[in-house]
Each structure stands twice: as C-alpha cells, then as structure tokens.
Amino acid sequence: MTATLLEPVEVATRRGAEPGRRRRQRSPLVSVLMVAPAVLFLALFVFLPAAMALGIGFFHYHLLGVGTTFAGLTNFKDALSYPIFWRAAENTALFALLMVPTTLVGSVAIALVLNGTSRGFGLLRSIVLLPYVTPVVATAIGWIWIFNPQYGVANYVLHGLGLPGSQWLLSPTMALPSVAIYTLWHGLGFDVVLVLAGLASLPRDVMEAASIDGAGRWQRFYKVQMPLLSPTLFFVAFVSTLGALQSFSQIYALSSGQGGPGFATTTLLLLIYQTAFSYFHFSYGAAMALLLVVMILVVVGFQRWLARRWAFYQ
C-alpha cells in the first residue's frame, strides 16, 4: 500500500514544484475544500452524535432545552432495575443465539451445494441472495400471513409433514424463533455469498494434496476446508452477531411495533426506540443504547478473542 501511496504524492509535489510557488500554496486550499463536505457530514452526523451519545444518558434531557438537569447515573440505574430491560436483553441474547449458529451452518451448507462455476449454480445463487435486497417491512407482511395459525402456509407445511401446528408469531415461545426464521430467509443469502467468496479463495493445491494423500471427501471437508475457511466463518459469525444484536425492522414489522406477544419479541433496540421515540424519554433511551453498545462490545470482543485463538490465518 505504501508503494502505491508514494506515486500520487510524488505527482502532487512535482506538479506543485513546476508551475512555481503560487500553485503549491493553492493546491492545499482546493484539497481542503474538496474534503470539507464529507468531513462536515461525518462530523455532524457521526462524530458529534457519538460524542453526545456518551453524554445524554447522564442528563434528564428535554427537547425544548428547558428543564434539562444533570442526572448522574440515575438513567442507567433505572434501566438496570427495570425488569423489561432485562427481558429485552435476554430476548436480544436469545435472538443472537438462535441466529448465529443457524446462519453459520445454513450458509456453509448452502454454499457447499451451490459452489460451482456453471450457469445453473449462478442462477441459484442469485435466487438465494434475492431476499437480501428486498425491503423488510414489505416482505415481512407476507410472512405474517404465512405464519397465520389458522390459514397460513407454515402450519400447512407442518401438517403435511405430520407435525402439529404452531401459533408462530402469536405464541410467546415461538414468536422469537419465527422472527429468526424470517430473518434467515431475508439475510442468509448474504452469508452464503461470503462463504462462497471464502471457498473460492482457498488454495486448490492443498485440497488436491489431501485427496492424493487419500483423504476422503468428509475428511477433506473437516480437516482441510473448514480450518482454511475459519477466518471467513469467524467473519460470518461476527456479522450475524452484530445483525442479531441490532435487529429492529423485522421485529417491528412482525409484531406491529409492539414487541409482543407480551414482551416475547421486545429486543433492546425496540425497547430503546419505544422509550426514546414513543415516550420521548430521550436520556433514558440513550442510556439504554449505551448499555446495548457495551453488550455488543463485550460479545464482539469475546468473538475476536476466540478468532485470534482458533482461526487459521494464512
């Protein structure tokens, strides 16, 4: 990277040197003007709010600016002693536990099936990826109908397999798994493409060497392909963990914004939304958001530690 970096720098200095001093003084101004818009947008809508996010939770903030008082740790204490906050944290963790293993197994399985160069595989890959580009609320509507306990296709399929039907989104125990099923349908294609990219980058000669040494297909998969693929798998786990811990739209859509039945699908982000934007407790919501960030950092940090220990980087 440094090698390519040097070239334009050289160009720039030479360009500056030849036409004389005026040019050299002017070019930084042009550069500054060119970076300015991007810097401005990032400063105003990422860095400033990020800094504010660290502060707002420690106040009782009111929208009109009057009556804003320092709150210390009150908001955080309130959140941590609020049973529904813990229920939401539990749901969020449970949702991640539902999503990450199924995403890993599902994406690897489908990628191994669809790993081919011919046109048929290309078409199938496109179909599996299709839901990923579709809008969440618009497609979730179809799934609410599919999950309808009385007339829906989901129970029709279960009955066809000789299994008892389920209340799906209306059941306190099945609601979150139902959301996970929708989320897998919507997002699994993304992970399949990631795994396929990982598979394509594996060195062929190692696989050939293994098969010459007499390794069977299963052995090759388990002892050669998977270890070589482990960086990709950790990346898939990382992305799907983040996605699960931050899930909002599909939960809102599938529960009509309620997080129900009861609080069965109230995840932290939904609770934060309701607290801050339905009840306008901005500071309380911001405090909860900080707690969610801490939770995400802990989980992701743990995963990175695992990756450093287990992943096989070439």
Place this chain on the structure above:
Amino acid sequence: MSAVAPGVVAGRPVTPEARSGAAARARRLALTGGHRRSKAIRLLVGAAIAAAFLFPVWIALVTSVDRASQVFVYPPHLLPSFDFSPYARVWRMEDWPMYFENTLFISSVTVLLALSTSILAAWALSLGGLRRSEAVFRTMLVALIVPGESLLVPNYLILYKMHLVNTLWAQIVPFGASVYGIYLLREFFLGMPRSYWEAARLDGAGPMRFLCSVAVPLARPILLTVGLYIFIGSWNSFQWPLIVTVSHSVQPIEVAVESLQQAHSVDWRRLSAAGVIATAPLVVLYAFIQKHIVAGISRGEGLSGG
C-alpha cells in the same frame, strides 16, 4: 484425449511411466464422472433450496391476486386466481404514487450527495497535497465502527435543532457521506497509473479537469457498486424514517406499508398487494445488477441505512 490411445503416445513408444500416466488419467476421468453425478445432485438440491427461498414470494403474489373468497381457506391456496382489484385499490386509495415519489427522491438524492462528497474527498485524500491526509482518512474510518444504535437519539436531537425533523431532508443528510465510498475510491485513485495524469497534464488539464474527465469515468464500476448499495439501503430504510417523520407526505414506502399493515391487518389481499408493489422495483433492479451486489459483498460491503 487422443493421448490415451493405446500403444503410442504422441508418436513415441509407450514406456511404463507413460502407461501409468494413462492410468492416472483414466482414474481422473472416472473421478470427473463422479464429479458430474455429484454436480447433478448438487444442482437438484440447490434448486430445492432456491425454491424454498422463492416460495414466500410466490405466496405473497398468489394472495395478492386471489379472489376474496379464496383467502381465508384451509388448506391455503397455492395457485392464483387473477383478481387484480387489490392492486388498483392500493394504488388509488393509499397515496402510493406519493410514497413512491418520496422514496425515489430520498434514495436518488442520497446517492448523488454521498457519491459527490465521496469522490471529492477521495480525490483530495489521494492527491497528497493535503496536510495530514493520512490522519484525516484514518479518522474517517473510525466512523465505520461507531455503533448505529447509539446515534439514534443524538441524531434526532441534532436534526430537531436544525428544524429538519419530519422532512424529506432528514432522511437524506445523515447519510450524506459514505466512508466505504471514500475508502474504495481513494484506493482506486491511488492505484491509477501515473502516466494517465502526466498525459492529461501535457494536454493542459488541471487536477479538477482530470478528475472529471478521466478519473471519475475510470472509477465507474466502483461508483456503480457503491451507488447501488446506497440506493438499495436508502430505498429499504425503515427505522430512521420511522423515527424522524410523522406526516404521510414525507414518508417513504416502507413506513407506508407498516401504517397500512396496522390499519388493515385482516385485508390480506390488499396488504399482499402493497408488499408486492413495494418489493417489485427492487426485484427488477436486482435482476440487472446482482453481479455488482455479489462483488460488493465479496469485498466486505453490506447494505447500510436505517
């Protein structure tokens, strides 16, 4: 293939080595035969998986054109009966053209804005004339790891102070710069051969002229991918518009679909039609651009936006 002919290989008498070579080739042939069979099986299994992914879309389509008497039936209706009245009702009665216009405006302006700021910033950051450009760039990259959920409340407050809450622009400006775009374009500009610039300079082009007529056209593939990602992310955004708008007149399609769902939660034909209408543009778009989406994911991008 002809080399497997017995007796003579490439005009030379057969040596034991050559014969064992032929045997190995035969073994490999047998292997590819096995490959072909396993490929057919994989194609079949893959087709079943793809069908499972398409099935929900099919159900939504069927429900949206079913006759009213065929919606609440069990077993569910799996083939359509072609009654298009729900579409007409959705389109006429629910201000859908307006929601489409809003969504199209928000997504296109976001793409234009984010691409312009990214091109300019990436160009300046790759020229090297800027002092501490490395530090600026690294700081920008930090924006990628700021967790989005911590920004919701502060960004709402910032837009409130700017009097932008409940406007179309509130759904655009927070996404006015794309760090991925800057990153990818800067890489591209840095890797561009120096001779291009020298040739342009000999022809009397300044840096801006060079940027507009050489560098940007060359970067078209990157602009296309990044632009598509921003467009789709913006078109599909739900959480942020939900937070920052209250009036129907400024809301995008996703929020409209949600309102419709909460208002008419049993009219499944109309709801399905609305879902299909909101999804169709993306499916059509996807048919043309899926190669770029795949390329983007393989490079580590993801759809963003509220």
